[in-house]
Amino acid sequence: MPTKQRKKVFGFKLFPNNDKKSDRAPDYGNANVQCYDPVMKQIAPISLSPDNKYEVSAWTEADGSIGVSLNQVIMVESADNIADDISQAGFKPIAEAIETKHYPEGRQEAPQRPQVQKRW
Numbered sequence: 001m002p003t004k005q006r007k008k009v010f011g012f013k014l015f016p017n018n019d020k021k022s023d024r025a026p027d028y029g030n031a032n033v034q035c036y037d038p039v040m041k042q043i044a045p046i047s048l049s050p051d052n053k054y055e056v057s058a059w060t061e062a063d064g065s066i067g068v069s070l071n072q073v074i075m076v077e078s079a080d081n082i083a084d085d086i087s088q089a090g091f092k093p094i095a096e097a098i099e100t101k102h103y104p105e106g107r108q109e110a111p112q113r114p115q116v117q118k119r120w
Contacts, residue, residue, distance in 0.1 A: 006071040006087060008038045009054065010046050014066040028066055 014028035037044035048054065053073045061067055086092050 003076060005074045005076045006055070007074060008069060009048070009072050010035065010070040011038075012068055013061070014068060016064050 012030060012033050014030050017025060017027055017029050020027075034043050035046045036042070037046070055071050055073055057069045057071070059067050086095050
């Protein structure tokens with residue numbers, strides 16, 4: 001069954017603009033945004049392809065800023081595994097351990113009901 005997998009492309013924070021000089025000034029901004037490649041762990045250019053699908057998420061942080069994340073959506077084939085849909089790296093080993101504990105020989109078809117033998 002195909003499932004969505006998200007690959008982070010770019011993320012940044014927008015801070016509240018409390019010192020607005022005019023009504024046309026933005027409510028949030030960040031004057032120090034750099035393109036950072038999360039795979040290579042370094043500052044690098046970001047390129048988006050028209051062939052890929054992307055999604056943008058935003059959330060409010062405790063300090064009043066807004067976190068923004070741009071993710072590439074990839075459809076992957078998936079077996080029914082607990083760990084498949086977990087994107088947080090810290091939780092993935094826990095889910096894999098649970099999967100191994102409950103299904104040590106891997107996922108299989110549901111067991112068939114035993115045939116009742118008639119004794120007469």
